[in-house]
Amino acid sequence: MTIQNVTVLGSGTMGAGIAQTAIVAGFDTTLYDIEDGLLEKARAQISKRMDRQVEKGRLDAPRAAEAMGRLSTSSDLDAAVKEADYLIEAVPEKLELKREIFGRCEGSAPAHCVFGTNTSTLMISSIAESLSDKGRLIGIHFFNPVPVMKLIEVVMGPDSSNTSYVATLEVAQKMRKETVKVAESPGFTTSRINALIGNESFRMLEAGVASASDIDKALKLGLNHPMGPFEMVDLVGLDARLNNLRALYAALGDEAYRPSPLLERLVEDGRLGRKSGQGVYRYDDSGQRIVGSDDVSP
Numbered sequence: 001m002t003i004q005n006v007t008v009l010g011s012g013t014m015g016a017g018i019a020q021t022a023i024v025a026g027f028d029t030t031l032y033d034i035e036d037g038l039l040e041k042a043r044a045q046i047s048k049r050m051d052r053q054v055e056k057g058r059l060d061a062p063r064a065a066e067a068m069g070r071l072s073t074s075s076d077l078d079a080a081v082k083e084a085d086y087l088i089e090a091v092p093e094k095l096e097l098k099r100e101i102f103g104r105c106e107g108s109a110p111a112h113c114v115f116g117t118n119t120s121t122l123m124i125s126s127i128a129e130s131l132s133d134k135g136r137l138i139g140i141h142f143f144n145p146v147p148v149m150k151l152i153e154v155v156m157g158p159d160s161s162n163t164s165y166v167a168t169l170e171v172a173q174k175m176r177k178e179t180v181k182v183a184e185s186p187g188f189t190t191s192r193i194n195a196l197i198g199n200e201s202f203r204m205l206e207a208g209v210a211s212a213s214d215i216d217k218a219l220k221l222g223l224n225h226p227m228g229p230f231e232m233v234d235l236v237g238l239d240a241r242l243n244n245l246r247a248l249y250a251a252l253g254d255e256a257y258r259p260s261p262l263l264e265r266l267v268e269d270g271r272l273g274r275k276s277g278q279g280v281y282r283y284d285d286s287g288q289r290i291v292g293s294d295d296v297s298p
């Protein structure tokens with residue numbers, strides 16, 4: 001199949017990044033969300049990021065303008081998917097919501113359209129329950145920030161078809177991403193390990209083992225991780241991490257995944273990470289981390 005039209009459902013952190021990557025890869029891309037205001041915000045964000053790529057010499061200006069010309073937006077779901085060859089769903093991590101959206105898309109997307117979900121933790125087979133053709137659903141799991149991160153985990157549900165798999169490889173290849181093939185399982189490969197490291201880091205912080213910045217430094221310089229676990233959770237969002245841990249704990253039943261009370265408290269206090277200006281660290285208005293701001297106490 002030659003894929004030309006891609007529709008991205010949800011224009012948040014991941015959806016906007018996926019749409020940006022899709023237009024640069026040459027796909028005619030429709031971005032869908034529930035409100036026009038959110039779509040305008042996402043378009044402005046994508047445009048700003050593309051400008052920055054041009055300033056840095058990573059993309060030439062005519063190519064960036066051409067790519068922006070391939071982006072359209074819509075808050076009408078049926079219209080957004082009616083010509084799609086491939087859907088990439090990036091709405092919040094709620095099973096019922098994903099089921100409902102794909103169920104509706106089955107009625108309005110072309111019969112050949114493959115349904116990709118960017119879920120981090122949910123089972124492909126559970127999401128597919130709302131579909132009569134379960135083979136068309138597959139996991140296409142991107143990483144944040146999407147334009148930068150090289151990997152896509154291709155997650156196979158028990159019914160995901162070979163056609164869906166081949167189409168997903170085509171999308172990934174055009175986006176210049178590497179892929180790994182994973183059988184559906186809680187947290188796949190990356191989220192399962194990452195959530196564990198992140199949770200243990202909060203537990204160490206809670207127990208007073210070391211400061212947040214020293215735990216980050218230890219993992220970066222001692223274990224060669226490119227980012228510390230707290231730098232990472234501030235980027236991913238503390239609320240997103242908490243949701244992942246809850247889902248993993250429910251699925252695996254392993255105490256190691258029971259969310260740390262400190263993480264729960266920070267989320268309750270609205271400290272969600274970079275997006276709210278404060279997570280484990282604090283950030284100034286330009287998004288720069290404030291030096292000496294790892295003042296989280298147990």
Ligand SMILES: NC(=O)c1ccc[n+]([C@@H]2O[C@H](COP(=O)([O-])OP(=O)(O)OC[C@H]3O[C@@H](n4cnc5c(N)ncnc54)[C@H](O)[C@@H]3O)[C@@H](O)[C@H]2O)c1
Nearest residue numbers: 010011012013014015033090091092093118119120142144
């Ligand atoms: N944030 C990450 O680092 C990350 C990484 C990999 C995968 N994921 C997964 O990607 C998905 C999206 O995560 P995110 O961080 O971008 O979330 P987000 O909250 O930033 O964005 C979600 C978007 O979906 C929109 N939305 C809500 N209800 C909708 C509906 N009914 N129809 C269409 N859009 C709707 C919201 O308005 C919002 O723009 C989740 O499944 C998450 O688990 C997230």
